[in-house]
Structure formats: C-alpha cells, structure tokens
Amino acid sequence: MxxxxxxxxxxxxxxxxxxxxxxxxxxxxxxxxxxxxxxxxxxxxxxxxxxxxxxxxxxxxxxxxxxxxxxxxxxxxxxxxxxxxxxxxxxxxxxxxxxxxxxxxxxxxxxxxxxxxxxxxxxxxxxxxxxxxxxxxxxxxxxxxxxxxxxxxxxxxxxxxxxxxxxxxxxAGGVPAIGTPEYGSLQNWMVAGSVIVVTLALKFYARGMLSVSAILVGLLVGYILAWALGMVNFGxxxxxxxxxxxxxxxxxxxxxxxxxxxxxxxxxxxxxxxxxxxxxxxxxxxxxxxxxxxxxxxxxxxxxxxxxxxxxxxxxxxxxxxxxxxxxxxxxxxxxxxxxxxxxxxxxxxxxxxxxxxxxxxIEVLGGGVIVMFGMVVAAGISMLSDVTWNRRNMVIFAIALSLGLGLQLEPGALQHLPTSVKVLATSGILPAALIAIVLNLILPAELSDESTEEMSGTFAGHDEKA
Structure with missing residues (x-):
C-alpha cells in the first residue's frame, strides 16, 4: 500500500x-x-x-x-x-x-x-x-x-x-569445477542451500523491503557462510x-x-x-x-x-x-x-x-540465488500459459514446439551435420520452439480449436486404464 x-x-x-x-x-x-x-x-x-x-x-x-x-x-x-x-x-x-x-x-x-x-x-x-x-x-x-x-x-x-x-x-561448484572431487561436495551444497532457505523464508514471512530484497539478503547470508568456510578471496x-x-x-x-x-x-x-x-x-x-x-x-x-x-x-x-x-x-x-x-x-x-x-x-553462493531466479522464470512462463485456452489445437502447437525445442537443446549432437551458425541457433532450444509455435499458430485452422481437450484427456485416461 x-x-x-x-x-x-x-x-x-x-x-x-x-x-x-x-x-x-x-x-x-x-x-x-x-x-x-x-x-x-x-x-x-x-x-x-x-x-x-x-x-x-x-x-x-x-x-x-x-x-x-x-x-x-x-x-x-x-x-x-x-x-x-x-x-x-x-x-x-x-x-x-x-x-x-x-x-x-x-x-x-x-x-x-x-x-x-x-x-x-x-x-x-x-x-x-x-x-x-x-x-x-x-x-x-x-x-x-x-x-x-x-x-x-x-x-x-x-x-x-x-x-x-x-x-x-x-x-555444485561451477562449470570450471565439473569433474573435480570438490564438485557437488556437501560444503558446496550447504552454502547454496543456505541462500535458498533464507530467500524463501524472507519471501514468505517478511514484509516490506526485506521481502522485496529476499534474494539479495539470501546471497549475503550465503556469502558470510562461504567466508567463514574460507571460500572467499579478496585478492x-x-x-x-x-x-x-x-x-x-x-x-x-x-x-x-x-x-x-x-x-x-x-x-x-x-x-x-x-x-x-x-x-x-x-x-x-x-x-x-x-x-x-x-x-x-x-x-x-x-x-x-x-x-x-x-x-x-x-x-x-x-x-x-x-x-x-x-x-x-x-x-x-x-x-x-x-x-x-x-x-x-x-x-x-x-x-x-x-x-x-x-x-x-x-559461484556456489550465486548458484543458490540463480536456482531461485531461474525457477521463477519457469513459473512466470507457466503463469502466462494459464491464460491459454487448452483446446486440441493449442495443445498440439505447444507439444510439438516444446518437444523439438527442448529436445534439440538436450541433444545438440543430433544436428552435428548442420553449418555451425545454424546449429548454434537451433540448439539454443528457444528459437526453434518460438518459431515453430509462431508459424503453427498462424497457419493451423482456428476451427480445430472447437475440439475440446476432453477428448484428448479421455484418450490419455483410456491408455492409463489399459496400462
């Protein structure tokens, strides 16, 4: 107020x-x-x-x-x-x-x-x-x-x-640390976890500026813990x-x-x-x-x-x-x-x-903060999707765009024969998903939207029952 x-x-x-x-x-x-x-x-x-x-x-x-x-x-x-x-x-x-x-x-x-x-x-x-x-x-x-x-x-x-x-x-310890014995150590996760716990506590139980600055305060607490554990270098x-x-x-x-x-x-x-x-x-x-x-x-x-x-x-x-x-x-x-x-x-x-x-x-302190921030990005996207009318047409568009976009990002080697520039763009995941969704949304007939998702839900339910 x-x-x-x-x-x-x-x-x-x-x-x-x-x-x-x-x-x-x-x-x-x-x-x-x-x-x-x-x-x-x-x-x-x-x-x-x-x-x-x-x-x-x-x-x-x-x-x-x-x-x-x-x-x-x-x-x-x-x-x-x-x-x-x-x-x-x-x-x-x-x-x-x-x-x-x-x-x-x-x-x-x-x-x-x-x-x-x-x-x-x-x-x-x-x-x-x-x-x-x-x-x-x-x-x-x-x-x-x-x-x-x-x-x-x-x-x-x-x-x-x-x-x-x-x-x-x-x-877990940062990209440069992958493969080292320290990667994923209990100490690393303890520091990152402290950031997450403090951030959540302030976000839900504090008010005013403390709530608004929850991630910043969480990082400060994690930073102090990391300093106490000898992980901070001021050189x-x-x-x-x-x-x-x-x-x-x-x-x-x-x-x-x-x-x-x-x-x-x-x-x-x-x-x-x-x-x-x-x-x-x-x-x-x-x-x-x-x-x-x-x-x-x-x-x-x-x-x-x-x-x-x-x-x-x-x-x-x-x-x-x-x-x-x-x-x-x-x-x-x-x-x-x-x-x-x-x-x-x-x-x-x-x-x-x-x-x-x-x-x-x-990097472990930052990791705790970005886990929260990146998770919030996903949550924001899902919140935006809540405004979508989930009929058969929109479900098909979403399914194809998500499958190809996320799949290419998870398995970039599937495009190893493409030119480097095209491969970089395609394996980002976001661009192929966005282009597929935009194109399908523009070309698929709107009449398909009259079909209810109940039919599709019933189909999946039927498979579940058979299973």
Missing amino acids: ADASIGTPEQLRDPNYTPPLVKAVPLGIQHVLAMFVSNVTPAIIVCGAAGFGFGSNSPDFPEMIYMIQMSMFFAGIATLFQSVGFGPVGARLPIVQGTSFAFIPIMIPLVVGKGVDAMAALMGGVMIGGLFHALLGTVIGKIRFALPPLVTGLVVTMIGLALVKVGIQYA NVGRAAVVALPSPFHFGFEFSMAAVVGFCLMAFVSAVETVGDVSGITKGGAGREATDKEIQGATFADGLGTAIAGVFGALPNTSFSQNVGLIAMTGVMSRTVVTIGALFLILAGLVPKVGAIISTVP
Missing part, C-alpha cells in the same frame, strides 16, 4: 510527480535492490561459459569485472532513457532496465569455451540486434497478434528450462581501480551471422516482454491502459539501450518485471524515483571496486 506521507492518491498515480527527496531516495534505492542481483548475474554466467574470469589468478579476470561494471552502468543509462526520455525514445514511465536473462541461452552457445576472444562476435550481435529491436518500436503494435500467450508463455518457460542446468552446476579488490570510465569497443566488433540472427530473433521476445511490463506498470500504478506512444517509446529505449551497451562491452537490456511488481506494491508511480535509482546504478558502474567485490562471491 502507498504511504500517505509521500503524496495524495492522485499524485502517486502521476508519473510526473516528484515525492519529497527524503522519501524518493530510499524508494529509488529499493528499486536498485530489487533488480541488482538479476542485473549482474548474466555477465558472470556468460564469462563462466566462455571460460574466463573465475579465480584470482585468471589473466582475464579484469574482463569479468569490467563486464559486471558495464552491466550496472548501462542498466542505469537505459533506465534514464525510459524514465526521462528524449524525442521518441522512452516511455517516460518508471520503468527499470537491466541485463536480460532471455538472451543467455543464445549467448552461451556463441561463447562456450572460446575465452575472451568470443566477446567481439557477441558484442556485434548485441549492437545489431539492439538496432533491430529499436526498429520494432515502429511496428510493435502491429505484430502483437502473432505473439499470443501461447507463444510468449512457451518462450519464457523455455528460457527458464534452458537456464536451470546452469543453476545446478553453479550450486582482486585491492588491485581494482577506484574509478574507471566505459571503453568504446572494449571487446572489439565482429560480424557473426549466428549472433546477429539470434539476437534479432530474440529481440521479438524482449519487445513483447517490455510491452507486458509497460502495461503492468500503467495498470498497477495508474489504473489505466498503456498508450501506443508509451509502448513505442519503451521499445525504442529497449533497443537503443541495448545497442549502446554493446558498443561499450555490456549485454542486452530489457525492462525488469520485478520492479513492475514493486510499483504495484508501493503504489508510487513517480518516474523521478526510478531516475534516482538509475543514478545510483551509474555511479556503481563507474567504480570497478564494486565489480571486484561482486566477483568475490563464490
């Missing part, structure tokens, strides 16, 4: 209202706390998949610190694009931007085991995909018909399913610079067809997610529908923020749904509050020591 001391109900529903600073600053910090862990995690995952950054003796360790730093800095910049806006860019609403989880299943196959040299092609994809994403702002309203809850829910579910393996690997914190500016083309630029196609296709998913977040903010905070201008501006900001982030070595940005829920909970619609949060992110991104401290978090 909204605090009456912040403003009147009419003021709180107005995006242009500025609460007293003594209230606005804590509210802005609360937005940062709600998204902070999710924002920096993709950078750590991508660096880990590429095979660099872990361990204080790694020669590429500073590159991971830089990417973490840029994740914070450009999340702040992209948030300013949304909250302040300029020209057609930005919804001018309290939308918080952050590094997107949706692109991780696309990025991992592009960089896996290739080291820091793989970053040039990845950043090329981020830049071009971001520009394409911005262009979607001109047509986003016209293509929404091709992306019903059946498609978007399937895609979000697939994103979560593609990531849960990463969470388990991290909790790189002292060597990190106090202040450092973003470096253009830090990782270089390379054109990779697989990266460009992958990022452009995933831009559709990210754009639809942003449309949903904009609608959620206007409904939850102002009790109205989002305007076409707001949706277009938000999509422009999404894409432009991603493209600029790629230039400086950061990953794709998108709107953060957890902050949408925070606005609905606090009842404060002020975009000034989110702007204050963005400034905190920018300041943190200019201080490499912040990134160095984050990099000291043991």
Whole structure:
C-alpha cells in the first residue's frame, strides 16, 4: 500500500510527480535492490561459459569485472532513457532496465569455451540486434497478434528450462569445477542451500523491503557462510581501480551471422516482454491502459539501450518485471524515483571496486540465488500459459514446439551435420520452439480449436486404464 506521507492518491498515480527527496531516495534505492542481483548475474554466467574470469589468478579476470561494471552502468543509462526520455525514445514511465536473462541461452552457445576472444562476435550481435529491436518500436503494435500467450508463455518457460542446468552446476561448484572431487561436495551444497532457505523464508514471512530484497539478503547470508568456510578471496579488490570510465569497443566488433540472427530473433521476445511490463506498470500504478506512444517509446529505449551497451562491452537490456511488481506494491508511480535509482546504478558502474567485490562471491553462493531466479522464470512462463485456452489445437502447437525445442537443446549432437551458425541457433532450444509455435499458430485452422481437450484427456485416461 502507498504511504500517505509521500503524496495524495492522485499524485502517486502521476508519473510526473516528484515525492519529497527524503522519501524518493530510499524508494529509488529499493528499486536498485530489487533488480541488482538479476542485473549482474548474466555477465558472470556468460564469462563462466566462455571460460574466463573465475579465480584470482585468471589473466582475464579484469574482463569479468569490467563486464559486471558495464552491466550496472548501462542498466542505469537505459533506465534514464525510459524514465526521462528524449524525442521518441522512452516511455517516460518508471520503468527499470537491466541485463536480460532471455538472451543467455543464445549467448552461451556463441561463447562456450572460446575465452575472451568470443566477446567481439557477441558484442556485434548485441549492437545489431539492439538496432533491430529499436526498429520494432515502429511496428510493435502491429505484430502483437502473432505473439499470443501461447507463444510468449512457451518462450519464457523455455528460457527458464534452458537456464536451470546452469543453476545446478553453479550450486555444485561451477562449470570450471565439473569433474573435480570438490564438485557437488556437501560444503558446496550447504552454502547454496543456505541462500535458498533464507530467500524463501524472507519471501514468505517478511514484509516490506526485506521481502522485496529476499534474494539479495539470501546471497549475503550465503556469502558470510562461504567466508567463514574460507571460500572467499579478496585478492582482486585491492588491485581494482577506484574509478574507471566505459571503453568504446572494449571487446572489439565482429560480424557473426549466428549472433546477429539470434539476437534479432530474440529481440521479438524482449519487445513483447517490455510491452507486458509497460502495461503492468500503467495498470498497477495508474489504473489505466498503456498508450501506443508509451509502448513505442519503451521499445525504442529497449533497443537503443541495448545497442549502446554493446558498443561499450555490456549485454542486452530489457525492462525488469520485478520492479513492475514493486510499483504495484508501493503504489508510487513517480518516474523521478526510478531516475534516482538509475543514478545510483551509474555511479556503481563507474567504480570497478564494486565489480571486484561482486566477483568475490563464490559461484556456489550465486548458484543458490540463480536456482531461485531461474525457477521463477519457469513459473512466470507457466503463469502466462494459464491464460491459454487448452483446446486440441493449442495443445498440439505447444507439444510439438516444446518437444523439438527442448529436445534439440538436450541433444545438440543430433544436428552435428548442420553449418555451425545454424546449429548454434537451433540448439539454443528457444528459437526453434518460438518459431515453430509462431508459424503453427498462424497457419493451423482456428476451427480445430472447437475440439475440446476432453477428448484428448479421455484418450490419455483410456491408455492409463489399459496400462
């Protein structure tokens, strides 16, 4: 519920209202706390998949610190694009931007085991995909018909399913530790489990900021336990610079067809997610529908923020749904509050020591956090699918898309004879599932929807009885 001391109900529903600073600053910090862990995690995952950054003796360790730093800095910049806006860019609403989880299943196959040299092609994809994403702002309203809850829910579910393996690997000791005696040890699982237990306890039994920041507090508890067990190394914190500016083309630029196609296709998913977040903010905070201008501006900001982030070595940005829920909970619609949060992110991104401290978090601690986060992604997808009418037509579309998408992801060797670029895209799981669902949804006759799922349920029940 909204605090009456912040403003009147009419003021709180107005995006242009500025609460007293003594209230606005804590509210802005609360937005940062709600998204902070999710924002920096993709950078750590991508660096880990590429095979660099872990361990204080790694020669590429500073590159991971830089990417973490840029994740914070450009999340702040992209948030300013949304909250302040300029020209057609930005919804001018309290939308918080952050590094997107949706692109991780696309990025991992592009960089896996290739080291820091793989970053040039990845950043090329981020830049071009971001520009394409911005262009979607001109047509986003016209293509929404091709992306019903059946498609978007399937895609979000697939994103979560593609990531849960990463969470388990991290909790057990991390990808670099696979095959070692320490991998999957009781100590590793004890540390990861402490994060999960504390997060769940706070989420369900705490209130206010403690509940909102449950994952962050859970990570802090796991971090303290890991430190007590001698798993934390502060060696790189002292060597990190106090202040450092973003470096253009830090990782270089390379054109990779697989990266460009992958990022452009995933831009559709990210754009639809942003449309949903904009609608959620206007409904939850102002009790109205989002305007076409707001949706277009938000999509422009999404894409432009991603493209600029790629230039400086950061990953794709998108709107953060957890902050949408925070606005609905606090009842404060002020975009000034989110702007204050963005400034905190920018300041943190200019201080490499912040990134160095984050990099000291043991992978097992992070694993406990991402198990919860990735599981929530799956749950969000299933929640979206609950809006689907489960007739025979939709069940067939879902079944085929899920079977092929998830199957190719689990068994990439089935496509070993395809060109490398095509194989990378197909084995991501998400893109084939999304394309199959979109195409089948557009071409299968709607008349099939008249057939009830009761017939299919009865068929399965009959098989069960025979069994």
